[in-house]
Amino acid sequence: xxxxxxxxxxxxxxxxxxxxxxxxxxxxxxxxxxxxxxxxxxxxxxxxxxxxxxxxxxxxxxxxxx
Numbered sequence: 001x002x003x004x005x006x007x008x009x010x011x012x013x014x015x016x017x018x019x020x021x022x023x024x025x026x027x028x029x030x031x032x033x034x035x036x037x038x039x040x041x042x043x044x045x046x047x048x049x050x051x052x053x054x055x056x057x058x059x060x061x062x063x064x065x066x
Contacts, residue, residue: 017032
């Protein structure tokens with residue numbers, strides 16, 4: 001029988017970050033998420049998304065239009 005749809009784990013898979021949190025004795029996975037975002041969707045590690053300065057745009061031959 002060929003399985004065409006659905007996940008092989010039946011939708012109850014444990015994520016790696018959740019597993020690490022359990023082994024680490026934490027109640028939240030916040031400390032184990034690979035690319036954490038804050039409440040507004042910004043990556044606080046690299047301050048993304050951010051504005052691009054003129055020098056970077058010129059270097060890549062890009063033009064921003066609104």
